[in-house]
Amino acid sequence: xxxxxxxxxxxxxxxxxxxxxxxxxxxxxxxxxxxxxxxxxxxxxxxxxxxxxxxxxxxxxxxxxxxxxxxxxxxxxxxxxxxxxxxxxxxxxxxxxxxxxxxxxxxxxxxxxxxxxxxxxxxxxxxxxxxxxxxxxxxxxxxxxxxxxxxxxxxxxxxxxxxxxxxxxxxxxx
Numbered sequence: 001x002x003x004x005x006x007x008x009x010x011x012x013x014x015x016x017x018x019x020x021x022x023x024x025x026x027x028x029x030x031x032x033x034x035x036x037x038x039x040x041x042x043x044x045x046x047x048x049x050x051x052x053x054x055x056x057x058x059x060x061x062x063x064x065x066x067x068x069x070x071x072x073x074x075x076x077x078x079x080x081x082x083x084x085x086x087x088x089x090x091x092x093x094x095x096x097x098x099x100x101x102x103x104x105x106x107x108x109x110x111x112x113x114x115x116x117x118x119x120x121x122x123x124x125x126x127x128x129x130x131x132x133x134x135x136x137x138x139x140x141x142x143x144x145x146x147x148x149x150x151x152x153x154x155x156x157x158x159x160x161x162x163x164x165x166x167x168x169x170x171x172x173x174x
Contacts, residue, residue: 010148012144012145012147012148012151013144013145013148014144015144016140016141016142016143016144016145016147017140017141017144019137019140019144020136020137020138020140020141021137023133023136023137023140024133024134024137026133027129027130027132027133027134027137030126030129030130030133031126031129031130034122034123034125034126034129035122035123035126037122038119038120038122038123038126039119041115041116041118041119041122042115042116042119044112044115045112045113045115045116045119046112048108048111048112048115049108049109049112051108052104052105052107052108052109052111052112053105053108055104055108056101056104056105056108059097059100059101059104060097060101062097063093063094063096063097063098063100063101064097066093066097067090067093067094067097070086070089070090070093071086071090074086
């Protein structure tokens with residue numbers, strides 16, 4: 001019967017270690033996936049900023065083309081393109097273009113910052129998941145050990161072991 005209790009206790013300890021191992025493997029997987037997602041979000045942030053710059057350049061070219069067309073149209077009508085209404089219209093077109101370019105860059109920056117915040121959050125989650133899994137794994141090992149000790153105690157193993165060791169201890173002289 002004692003061998004059965006010892007086997008049960010051993011199985012409970014082994015189960016604790018097995019659960020701990022599974023938790024650590026799950027944490028490693030989650031950490032890996034969070035790392036991949038973090039890098040993807042960082043890459044998206046960089047791509048958004050790059051695309052914003054490209055879009056701003058394209059918009060600047062389009063605005064310059066529009067102003068050039070305005071100048072050509074005014075000149076074809078014999079209007080002085082450097083003064084008066086013609087100059088004011090071109091100036092307004094350029095100002096609207098500058099605002100559009102700034103809006104494109106701002107939107108790209110804000111979107112990129114959203115992806116960067118997501119990347120940072122995923123990195124924090126990876127670290128938190130790893131710490132949580134480590135704590136759960138340790139708790140699982142402790143629980144397995146306590147369950148084994150409880151099983152042995154309920155079967156009187158510790159009582160027998162104590163009585164056995166107490167009978168071997170010589171009495172002290174006073």
